[in-house]
Amino acid sequence: MAVTMLELEGVEKKYGGAAAVDKVSFSVNKGEFIAIMGPSGCGKTTTLRMIAGLDVPDGGDIRLWGRSLVDDAPWDRDAPLVWQNYALFPFMSVQKNVEFGLVQRKRPKAERRKKSQEWMERLGIGALANRGVAQLSGGQRQRVALARALVTEPEMLLLDEPLSALDQHLRVQMQGELLRLQRELNTTFIHVTHSQSESFAMADRVIVMNGGTVQQIDAPKVIHQRPANRFVAEFVGGKNIFNGRLQALNAGTALFRVGEREFTVCGVDGFDAGDDACLVVGANHVGIQAAPRGQGNEMDVEIETVETSGSSAIVHMRAADGTEVIAESAVGHLDDALVQVGARVVACWEPDDGFLVPR
Numbered sequence: 001m002a003v004t005m006l007e008l009e010g011v012e013k014k015y016g017g018a019a020a021v022d023k024v025s026f027s028v029n030k031g032e033f034i035a036i037m038g039p040s041g042c043g044k045t046t047t048l049r050m051i052a053g054l055d056v057p058d059g060g061d062i063r064l065w066g067r068s069l070v071d072d073a074p075w076d077r078d079a080p081l082v083w084q085n086y087a088l089f090p091f092m093s094v095q096k097n098v099e100f101g102l103v104q105r106k107r108p109k110a111e112r113r114k115k116s117q118e119w120m121e122r123l124g125i126g127a128l129a130n131r132g133v134a135q136l137s138g139g140q141r142q143r144v145a146l147a148r149a150l151v152t153e154p155e156m157l158l159l160d161e162p163l164s165a166l167d168q169h170l171r172v173q174m175q176g177e178l179l180r181l182q183r184e185l186n187t188t189f190i191h192v193t194h195s196q197s198e199s200f201a202m203a204d205r206v207i208v209m210n211g212g213t214v215q216q217i218d219a220p221k222v223i224h225q226r227p228a229n230r231f232v233a234e235f236v237g238g239k240n241i242f243n244g245r246l247q248a249l250n251a252g253t254a255l256f257r258v259g260e261r262e263f264t265v266c267g268v269d270g271f272d273a274g275d276d277a278c279l280v281v282g283a284n285h286v287g288i289q290a291a292p293r294g295q296g297n298e299m300d301v302e303i304e305t306v307e308t309s310g311s312s313a314i315v316h317m318r319a320a321d322g323t324e325v326i327a328e329s330a331v332g333h334l335d336d337a338l339v340q341v342g343a344r345v346v347a348c349w350e351p352d353d354g355f356l357v358p359r
Ligand SMILES: Nc1ncnc2c1ncn2[C@@H]1O[C@H](COP(=O)(O)OP(=O)(O)OP(=O)(O)O)[C@@H](O)[C@H]1O
Pocket: 015, 020, 021, 038, 039, 040, 041, 042, 043, 044, 045, 046, 047, 194
């Protein structure tokens, strides 16, 4: 059963009068892997720093197990922060860096040795114990930073883009290791990242932020399939997003007007006739046919570009009024005779392949 561990309630942080974090509220369960994602400057790091105690909120409350943390110093919180530049002590050996948290907590020497060795082994850096951290690769430093944070066996680990300095291969490997560790330890992880693939691959739930506010908190699959609004839909790579107005609603199916066109849509929960909204249609649901068939939603378009990368193809099409439609498909599934730049075709999708979100 999910047990609430951390709660943020109406948390605010202002810099020079502007809100970097604007009344943010969410709660995190024990053992959850949470990713905070959003564009640069949306307030991710500031939110994490307030949880770590490195920044003080201007309003609201942060509670751990129901007790307010805002007056606690960072070292009194059981929530170390691991960040992209690792913040290791360059003049200390790997072992001394890993032991540091235990030294701060005044643990006896024998325990420090044993625990730090254990964690170095666990993270595959046991052989590097006596090396200076300046003589390590990026991936090795990242492991030292993680071992240093985990050696005190915290209840919660805060991660600020910890993998961003690693190359793609190492990053994917470390993602797997982080996830395995998190599952083994049942430690709550809060991971700030720009990367959608990273957050979707690892997190139980993703918090999408924009302009200092929370836009959506949901499981990755839900964010992908049912973004809360236009911003989230675009942020997670939604390609066909049309502004329009819901005309009429009948038994869960709606007529939705976009400019001069009307489309039939099934995903209309929470909307009423007259509402302004956005229609989202996944590019993988858009088909391309030679002529209208009078079924589903159809749009006369011209093919502008066809991009192929590996096994998939993205076809950009445009209607006479300038509306762009994008189809994405496995290369082998496209009709090569039909899908030619400059060809006039019909883009189509079924009513239940579209859904509405607020603008
Ligand atoms: N110490 C500071 N002084 C003034 N403004 C700040 C400070 N720290 C952050 N900000 C501002 O607060 C806003 C949120 O910053 P924050 O670092 O939390 O964003 P972010 O989402 O983590 O961005 P990034 O992904 O680029 O790291 C930004 O507009 C930033 O310029």
